[in-house]
Amino acid sequence: MSSGRTRERAKPFGSGGPLVYLLALMAVIVTLGPVVYGALGGFRSNEQLASDPSGLPDPWVWSNYQHVLTNAEFWQYALNSTIVAVVTTVVAVLFGVMAAYPLARYRFRGREPLFMVFVLGLLFPAAVAIIPLFILVTRDLGMGNTYWGVALPQAAFALPLTVVILRPFLMAMPRELEEAALIDGASRIGIFWRLAVPLSAPALVTVGVLAFVASWNAYLLPLLLLQDDMRTLPLGVADYSSEHSSDTAGVLAFTTLAMIPALLLFLAMQRRIVSGLQGAVKG
C-alpha cells in the first residue's frame, strides 16, 4: 500500500479474506441446498427418505428417474411446454420488434403517447385479468385447452417488456446505415427486415429468452386453461406432487427432471438473460 504506483494500490479491497469465502460458501449452500436435495432425493427410495430425510442415497436408486423418463405423460408435458413457449416467444418477439421499430425510428405526432401505452401495459399483471381472460379464451374464442389459447395471451402480456427493451436498441442503430439504404431505394419495410432486424439480433435473443422462460415457468394461466394431456410441465409437476404425495422420491425425481430444461437454457443464455434484466431495469 505504501509503495505508490504498483498494482497493489487497487488490490486491498479486491481479494477477500477467509471470512468472505466462508460467507460465500454459506450463500452457495443455502442457494443450492434445496436443488441438490431434490436431485439426490430422486436417487433414494421412500424408505431411505423416511428413515433419514437429509441423508445421502445408500444405495443409489435409479428406478425413480427411470419411471419418470419412461412416463409418456412427462414427455407430453415437456412437449406442450415447448410448443406453448415457442409460439409465445415467436409472437411476442415478432410483434414486439415490429412495434418498437416505428417507435424508435420514425418521428410522428403521438409517438410518445403510443410508447406510453406499452409502458402502462407493464402495470397490468395477468392476475388482474385472469378470470375474464379465462372466459374470453374458453367461451368467446373457443380456444380453451389449446396451445394458441395460452400462447396468445402470454405473448400479449410479454409485449410491453419486449417493446420497452427493444426500443433503445433500435434507437442506437446508426442513422447513416438507414440513409444509405434509403438512397439505394430500399423501402422502410425492406430496411426493417434487412437492416433493423439483423442489427438488433442480440436484443431480440434477449427478449426472446425472457419471453421463453416466462412462458416455460408460467402457472396461473395454464392452470385455468389447460387440462389433461394439454398440461404444461409446471402443471404436471404440481399435479404429480399432489396425486403421488406418498411417493416422495418419485415426486423429487419428476421435479428434478422438470427443472433441467430451464437450467440448461439459463446456463446457455446466462449473459443474455442478465443483460436483458439489467436493460429492463435501466430502461
Added chain:
Amino acid sequence: MTDRGAATDAVPVDPQEATRREEPRRVAPRPVGSGWRQRLEIAFFVTPALALMAVFVVWPVVSAVRMSFFRWKGFGPMDDFVGWSNYDLVLHDEVFRDAVAHNFTIVVLSIVVQLPLGLGVALLLNRRIRARGLLRTIVFVPYVLAEVIAGVVWYQLLQPESGVVDGLVRAVGLTPPDQGFLGTPDLALWTVFVVLTWKYLGLAILLFLAGLQGVPDELYEAAQLDGAGWWQVQRRIAIPLLAPTIRTWCFLSMIGSLQLFDMVWILTGGGPANATTTMATYLVSQGTQRHNYGIAGAASVILFVVGFVMALAYQVFVLRRDTAVER
C-alpha cells in the same frame, strides 16, 4: 458534446436524448418522412401488437371492471346489476382484508429483509474473489426455476415430521411445530416469505452487482488513498451510487409482492385457515372454485387499483429523482 451525436456512440445511454440532439441536423433529408404513406407504414408495424394487447389485455381488464358490477355465476346473461355491492362484500370480507394485509406484510418484509441481504451478498461478490463468475451463476439459479417447481421442492423440505427442515430444527435442539411450518397459521406466512426470499434474492443480487459495475474504479482508489476502510468505501461511495438501482429493485419487488400467487397456491393454497391468502389467490378461488364472478371481478379491480396507486406514488415520490437527473 461532440458533433457526431449520441446515436453513433456504442452505448445507448439515453435514447431520447440522442434523438433530441439529432433534431437540428435533420431538416431536409427525409425521403419518406411524411404524409399518409408514413402513417400507413406505422400502422402496419404497430397494429399486430396493439391488436393482440387490445384483445388479451385491455378487453379482459375492461370485462373485469364490468363484471364487478354484476352478480353473475358464470352462466346465462350477465344482467343482475348490483352496483357497488360486490365491492362492499369484498371490502367487508375478513378473508380479503387479511389477504391485503398479507400482501403488504410481504411487501414490507421483502424490502426490510431482502434489501440488506441482497446488498450484502452483492458487495461481497463484487470483490475480486476466486470463482466470482461461478458464484454469480449459482446465486441466480433459484430465480430461473419455475415458482411451481421451487414450491414443490420446498413443500417436500417443509413436510411436518419427515421433512428436512424439521430435522434440522430438531438437530439444533428446538422443537418444530406439530403441524409443520406451513400448517401452523402463525408461522405459515413467514415460512412462505422465507421461500420467496430464497427464490428472489438472486434477482436483487444480480441487479445490485450490475449497478456496482457502473461505479468507476478510480473512485474506490481515490477513497483508499485517502485512507478509507472497506466498509467506509461501501457506505460512502458504493451504496449511494447504487441508490437508483436499489430504488428500481424496490419497485419491482413491491409490484411482485402485490401480485403474489404461484408460490402461495403451491405451498399452502392460501391456508391454513386463510393465514396465507393473497389478493390474487382470493380472486382466483372466488372465480374458479366458487363461481362468484362478480366478486372476483371486484377483487381484481381492487388489486389493480392498489398496485396502480402504489406504482404511481412510488414513481412520483421516489423514482422521480432518478428520471429528473437522467432526462
